[in-house]
Amino acid sequence: MPIGNNHRKPRRNTPQRQIIFEELCGLKTHPTASELYEIVRKRLPRVSLGTVYRNLDVLHEDGLIVKLDLAGHEARFDGIVEPHCHGRCTLCGKVRDLPEIDPRKFEMNSVEMNGFLIQGFKLEYSGICPECRVQPTNCLKEM
Amino acid sequence: MPIGNNHRKPRRNTPQRQIIFEELCGLKTHPTASELYEIVRKRLPRVSLGTVYRNLDVLHEDGLIVKLDLAGHEARFDGIVEPHCHGRCTLCGKVRDLPEIDPRKFEMNSVEMNGFLIQGFKLEYSGICPECRVQPTNCLKEM
DNA sequence: ATAACTGCAAATGATTTGCGATCGG
């Protein structure tokens, strides 16, 4: 398959998918799959956790929701797809929305954003490594 | 317990811990616990995976190694504790060391660092949320 | 029709933990 294969797979508009999407978008929090499952269950008592996982995958794949893989925790999901950052409170553990990165602030030790006192950050790049730029084979040895 | 409780717990210098640490520091890659287990096993045939996990925890807790919780993957470990960033290749999946962040480059769409073509990044803050700054109780409800 | 989708239950895979034995300080 060609690079950049964005063939949208055929999707069906099932009530499960619709309700999972609706409920997620109605939240300002960042629920885990299980938390969202409990919420969705109120409207669809027979829904399964597997269906929630599968639909979150599909919605994420289609760019309709955001999947947050934050350090050392289960995945959390966000109905807001506009680019923004997240911060986890070191005291209560909650994940908060934070405004888009302001690069100049990284020079400082501790800055404030929307009342959130930022003490640290973790930055993870993605892209193409030197080897794969030359010879894009699957070299899945040393990670 | 007081904030900033850094009581160093009493540690014992076991051969297992020593060898796990040595082998990790001797690698330029970022092994998972299982990968490191296989390596350590060559010198300690009777070591258990649980011991590797427990020692990696201890070493991380004591700041002797770095634990990488990269998006959607098992944890990887790094013997280099000097601050630096990591990038995952979207083609081969390998994790690479990258130089410390250069904030100005974030303005661009695609930049290069040490031959690694950076196409995206994920930023995760940590700090104190507005509520906890006022009333630092454990409010572990909505995350 | 037919392939995407569902609920259910079992499987998976990473990590943690209980336990009785061991051993470092």
Place this chain on the structure above:
DNA sequence: CCGATCGCAAATCATTTGCAGTTAT
């Protein structure tokens, strides 16, 4: 000594998957 640590095995926890029945298009 004695409690930190070990090996081992079982447990846990999030997530995925196989399957047979269902349903959207």
